[in-house]
Amino acid sequence: MPMEDVKENGERTQHGYSVVQVVLGAIMLTIGHKYLPPAVADDSAADAVIAGESGALDQQNVDPCPNGAAYFLYVSGIVLLVMNLIHVLSRVAQYLAERDGHISCGEACGLALLKFGSGIMAIADLVILIWGSVVVFGAWAHWTDDYEEYVQDINKMNYCAYEPMMYAFVILILKWVLIPCLVVLICCCGCLFPCLCACCIAACGDKGRV
16 A cells, blocks of 8 residues: 555656646747747848847847747747647556556557657757756846847847746746756655565565464
């Protein structure tokens, strides 16, 4: 029974983490898409670009977040949602394969492909997390959401609207905190399983002697 409880608690933790990932992915995709530069044809783009007093391009109208924070949110949100979709498909496929008590060769290959795809997406998520950290944390020191301040010192300052930059900053911090917590939890569960197995074996041995 203790083994079953630990396994059940581990699955609940994994499900909870997946729900958090889906919520974060949906938020990131929505905010990122909202602040991506509009798709403008080449002819009309020239008319949309307005020169400021200093002769600088009015990026506020053309690109509301040119420092890359919004694009990071958009790409990372897509990867998170696809990764969790593959995870759900993998769990459903495993349930269907094990329902008859036997996993065929074709079913085993399908499950292996889903696990491989899930691993690839996890690696992609880590790569995008590092890329987003470089983009957002690197731009933080000289970031401003005041376009007039940005225009006055384009070489030093970088501009992005307040909402995507703050969302990207907070979500990156949350993810860097969640990942170590999940690793520690997995390690603790991995250490707890052998201890419980040893306790169960010892208990069964004592009952056998009695």
